Amino acid sequence: MFKGIARYVPERKKWFVYDGKCWAADIVGLMVMELAKDMADAMLVYAATIKDEDKRKAFLEGAMKWQQRRFRETYIKEAQGVYPLSMETFDQDVYLFNCDNATIDLRTGTARPHSNRDFIIMISPVVFDPEAYSERFLQFIDEVMCRNTANAKFLQ
Known part of the structure; x- marks a missing residue:
């Protein structure tokens, strides 16, 4: 979901986030946490559109976990291994x-x-x-x- 705007760089042990103009190191992890919060909020908004009550309740049960910081931190830590980048990926085209x-x-x-x-x-x-x-x-x-x-x- 965030592959185009947030990527983990293992050799720096940091997330890099694209701000619409360039990639920047997320020094303390605040930008990635904000993305996770945005996703948590979007899940709640989406839940309101589910017409079937049983499906909505089931979805909300999972979506409510995303409102907990501890759950988001775990998710972010687990996501480090999904589509990691090397620092060599950045600034390759010198032109x-x-x-x-x-x-x-x-x-x-x-x-x-x-x-x-x-x-x-x-x-x-x-x-x-x-x-x-x-x-x-x-x-x-x-x-x-x-x-x-x-x-x-x-x-x-």
Whole structure:
């Protein structure tokens, strides 16, 4: 259920949670516990939609266990072995640059929406603007490349 947003990393002994832009270590386990609470609440809401009273009672009996912190802690601990990730999974594509509003593929210069499947941990607070222009930056590149246009274009 949470495979796309919460994964356990055994070598760090921590959960990593995707926040919609990047993956981050859940240092004290609060984010994962919040996900478990959300699931517990969703189960109660779902129980209200079950029309058959016997089925609803049976479902509620199990759902009420999720309201107990001890039960959620046990579930979270047991879930560590389901779909664990290695730290090597993160930031594998060195050509992906995560900005505040998009992920930039540095090979093509194109922006695309953030994706949990990129497994990016780092993010820049910069907002990507494909129309941005800086005369001073272009001058700097020209100076550094000793006015070699081909190398300057490659560097950019």
